[in-house]
Amino acid sequence: MSAIPPKEGWYxxxxxxxxxxxIGLALVxxxxxxxxxxxxxxxxxxxxxxxxxxxxxxxxxxxxxxxVEKYKVGEEHGFAVVKPDPNTDVFMRAQIWxxxxxxxxxxxxxxxxxLASTDFLHGFSLQPINMNFMVxxxxxYVLTFTPTEAGEYKVICNxxxxxxxxxxxxxxxxxx
Amino acid sequence: MFRTCDITGFKVDRKVEPLIKANAVVAVVSLLxxxxxxxxxxxxxxxxxxxxxxDWYYRMLTFHGLNALVFWIVFFEIAGLYFGxxxxxxxxxxxxxxxxFAFILTILGxxxxxxxxxxxxxxxxxxxxxxxxxxxVYYLGIILFAVGALIACFLFLANLKKAKQEKTYEGxxxxxxxxxxxxxxxxxxxxATGAIIYIPTLLWSLGYIxxxxxxxxxxxxxxxxxxxxxxNVTAMISIWYLGAFLTxxxxxxxxxxxxxxxxxxxxxxxxxxxxxxxSDPGVGTEFKIFNTSYIMxxxxxxxxxxxxxxxxxxxxxxxxxxxTKGLFDWLINAPWGNPAFSAVLLGMLGFGFIGGxxxxxxxxxxxxTIIHNTLSLPGHFKGTxxxxxxxxxxxxxxxxxxxxxxxxxxxxxxxxxxxxxxAGGVALLSSSMYILGAFGIPRRHYxxxxxxxxxxxxxxxxxxxxxxxxxxxGILAVTGxxxxxxxxxxxxxxxxxxxxxxxxxLAVASPAPEAKEHKGLEAPGTLVLSILxxxxxxxxxxxxxxxxxxxxxxx
Numbered sequence: 001m002s003a004i005p006p007k008e009g010w011y012x013x014x015x016x017x018x019x020x021x022x023i024g025l026a027l028v029x030x031x032x033x034x035x036x037x038x039x040x041x042x043x044x045x046x047x048x049x050x051x052x053x054x055x056x057x058x059x060x061x062x063x064x065x066x067x068v069e070k071y072k073v074g075e076e077h078g079f080a081v082v083k084p085d086p087n088t089d090v091f092m093r094a095q096i097w098x099x100x101x102x103x104x105x106x107x108x109x110x111x112x113x114x115l116a117s118t119d120f121l122h123g124f125s126l127q128p129i130n131m132n133f134m135v136x137x138x139x140x141y142v143l144t145f146t147p148t149e150a151g152e153y154k155v156i157c158n159x160x161x162x163x164x165x166x167x168x169x170x171x172x173x174x175x176x
Numbered sequence: 177m178f179r180t181c182d183i184t185g186f187k188v189d190r191k192v193e194p195l196i197k198a199n200a201v202v203a204v205v206s207l208l209x210x211x212x213x214x215x216x217x218x219x220x221x222x223x224x225x226x227x228x229x230x231d232w233y234y235r236m237l238t239f240h241g242l243n244a245l246v247f248w249i250v251f252f253e254i255a256g257l258y259f260g261x262x263x264x265x266x267x268x269x270x271x272x273x274x275x276x277f278a279f280i281l282t283i284l285g286x287x288x289x290x291x292x293x294x295x296x297x298x299x300x301x302x303x304x305x306x307x308x309x310x311x312x313v314y315y316l317g318i319i320l321f322a323v324g325a326l327i328a329c330f331l332f333l334a335n336l337k338k339a340k341q342e343k344t345y346e347g348x349x350x351x352x353x354x355x356x357x358x359x360x361x362x363x364x365x366x367x368a369t370g371a372i373i374y375i376p377t378l379l380w381s382l383g384y385i386x387x388x389x390x391x392x393x394x395x396x397x398x399x400x401x402x403x404x405x406x407x408n409v410t411a412m413i414s415i416w417y418l419g420a421f422l423t424x425x426x427x428x429x430x431x432x433x434x435x436x437x438x439x440x441x442x443x444x445x446x447x448x449x450x451x452x453x454x455s456d457p458g459v460g461t462e463f464k465i466f467n468t469s470y471i472m473x474x475x476x477x478x479x480x481x482x483x484x485x486x487x488x489x490x491x492x493x494x495x496x497x498x499x500t501k502g503l504f505d506w507l508i509n510a511p512w513g514n515p516a517f518s519a520v521l522l523g524m525l526g527f528g529f530i531g532g533x534x535x536x537x538x539x540x541x542x543x544x545t546i547i548h549n550t551l552s553l554p555g556h557f558k559g560t561x562x563x564x565x566x567x568x569x570x571x572x573x574x575x576x577x578x579x580x581x582x583x584x585x586x587x588x589x590x591x592x593x594x595x596x597x598x599a600g601g602v603a604l605l606s607s608s609m610y611i612l613g614a615f616g617i618p619r620r621h622y623x624x625x626x627x628x629x630x631x632x633x634x635x636x637x638x639x640x641x642x643x644x645x646x647x648x649x650g651i652l653a654v655t656g657x658x659x660x661x662x663x664x665x666x667x668x669x670x671x672x673x674x675x676x677x678x679x680x681x682l683a684v685a686s687p688a689p690e691a692k693e694h695k696g697l698e699a700p701g702t703l704v705l706s707i708l709x710x711x712x713x714x715x716x717x718x719x720x721x722x723x724x725x726x727x728x729x730x731x
Binding site for chain 2: 025110125130141145162168170
């Protein structure tokens with residue numbers, strides 16, 4: 001009894017049949033959900049990575065600069081346009097309020113992305129397919145992406161990073 | 177000094193009443209601030225109006241979050257803790273003076289935080305992720321508030337001890353107070369975690385610490401930020417049990433099961449906070465899976481047990497009162513004219529079908545990629561803390577006004593409609609937000625047309641429709657909340673006094689009669705409803721994993 005103490009012997013009351021059925025069902029579903037997350041790592045193709053490297057602003061900027069210099073093919077709105085070879089490391093830098101560089105990728109090829117911020121937390125939100133990951137300063141988040149469709153994609157920021165947060169948009173082009 | 181309540185028969189300590197009233201009044205003031213913020217935010221994000229400028233949009237977001245999510249709920253919970261540990265147990269408040277000291281601390285914290293936010297000294301949003309930095313006064317305000325809340329928790333425990341020593345009740349604690357005890361234990365753990373993160377952050381803001389690791393901050397912050405929502409869930413479910421008892425005389429069909437479920441919350445619910453960092457580089461995969469699944473599902477299991485126990489308590493009582501026809505006669509003939517009953521029932525439905533179903537998607541490692549930081553997220557927690565906790569607290573207030581404030585409820589006809597308006601509005605608002613998020617619309621974002629940016633993105637045109645539904649739902653929800661605030665304020669400050677049981681507008685039900693004989697199931701209707709819920713739940717999870725397969729591959 002919710003507002004008054006329960007009757008004596010409440011602890012020994014038998015559990016009703018329908019409540020037993022429900023608890024059993026709930027337990028099976030809970031264990032099923034647990035198994036799903038693990039099995040998806042084995043059979044699924046969309047899993048957050050196991051890999052993060054410790055880095056710092058100075059080191060990450062150096063890696064980023066070397067990457068842009070090696071693969072740069074042009075400029076757009078003051079952003080370097082970079083076309084890396086498939087199966088290589090790709091560096092994407094987040095800082096208020098830009099995602100750099102603009103990337104040109106090939107459909108069906110894998111790229112080892114390194115995502116890091118040089119200031120605040122940022123949210124890597126790949127549109128329109130809507131995949132979302134966090135980007136931290138001093139952490140190099142390694143995600144190996146394989147684009148499955150050609151087209152133009154945008155990276156918007158979805159973690160608040162100051163008053164210009166809503167202006168932070170980057171671009172990725174996937175070619176056939 | 178006691179008075180004996182002529183309606184419930186409880187002995188009421190005259191020293192605890194003003195404490196409960198003071199905390200409840202500040203709770204209502206906080207809700208008013210929160211709701212004002214909500215209206216401005218709805219009218220800004222709906223870009224047809226786009227009311228505020230960017231700096232004030234983000235400032236209002238901070239303001240709304242703190243008042244609606246923290247101050248309103250915590251002040252109300254403190255009132256509830258004092259109520260559940262004194263009046264329900266026929267016991268005196270152990271040390272009312274300390275209660276007032278705690279009240280002053282929380283009020284100071286409340287004032288400082290709101291000042292800091294409105295003065296532009298804390299444009300860091302509710303989460304204040306470092307290295308975003310607020311001025312020290314903001315962190316100081318939060319710490320003072322938390323210390324006050326912590327003292328209130330210990331007072332609750334002191335009251336329980338006093339009641340036990342003076343034998344003011346017989347046998348075990350009432351289930352309502354037992355649930356509050358679980359909430360109190362979770363609260364103490366939560367506030368301790370808050371201290372671990374806010375004290376270094378204050379020192380960092382003052383310049384005594386050079387830098388804080390953002391991954392460490394985010395991990396520990398959510399041990400505070402999400403766990404505080406678990407306090408709300410636990411307190412809300414305690415009120416559901418109380419509501420079932422007050423409105424139809426229903427008691428849990430098995431006390432042991434309900435109590436074990438509360439214990440499972442204490443064991444399993446706090447680690448669930450880890451689901452805030454599922455898409456983050458800060459922690460490893462094993463950490464994510466272990467914390468959000470193996471342990472978290474202890475808490476999910478507990479929620480599923482409560483989801484059956486509360487409606488089955490209502491069903492069983494109604495059946496024993498003679499509503500035995502078919503599966504749902506008991507539900508159709510429930511006291512829908514009692515606003516506390518409709519608030520609890522609608523709160524339960526909304527919490528389960530909107531908040532609960534979406535919450536598990538957020539808490540699974542892979543599907544978190546779809547919703548992380550999109551508008552789906554606030555959509556989810558509007559389904560938990562607004563339609564669940566807030567509506568439940570609103571319903572409870574319909575009993576607090578006559579029983580504690582001794583006032584009749586003003587505009588009673590409107591009060592009977594209020595839970596429907598509010599629940600309808602929030603349900604529309606939160607489902608449209610969830611769908612908008614699935615289209616990739618970010619949360620906490622001033623301008624999704626990206627005007628002035630080097631690159632822009634155009635979202636699927638279908639989102640236009642959901643933005644309209646978002647606006648309608650938001651305005652309806654704000655209206656429902658304002659109606660409730662007006663009813664409560666007018667009743668308490670200008671309303672007619674309650675002279676005796678004849679003035680009571682809401683029934684205080686007597687316990688349902690004993691069952692004559694056991695034939696078949698005690699709550700078949702609840703079982704059918706629960707299985708329907710499970711089907712919706714599993715379908716939604718399957719859909720989300722289906723959507724995942726359409727994305728880029730990532731590992």
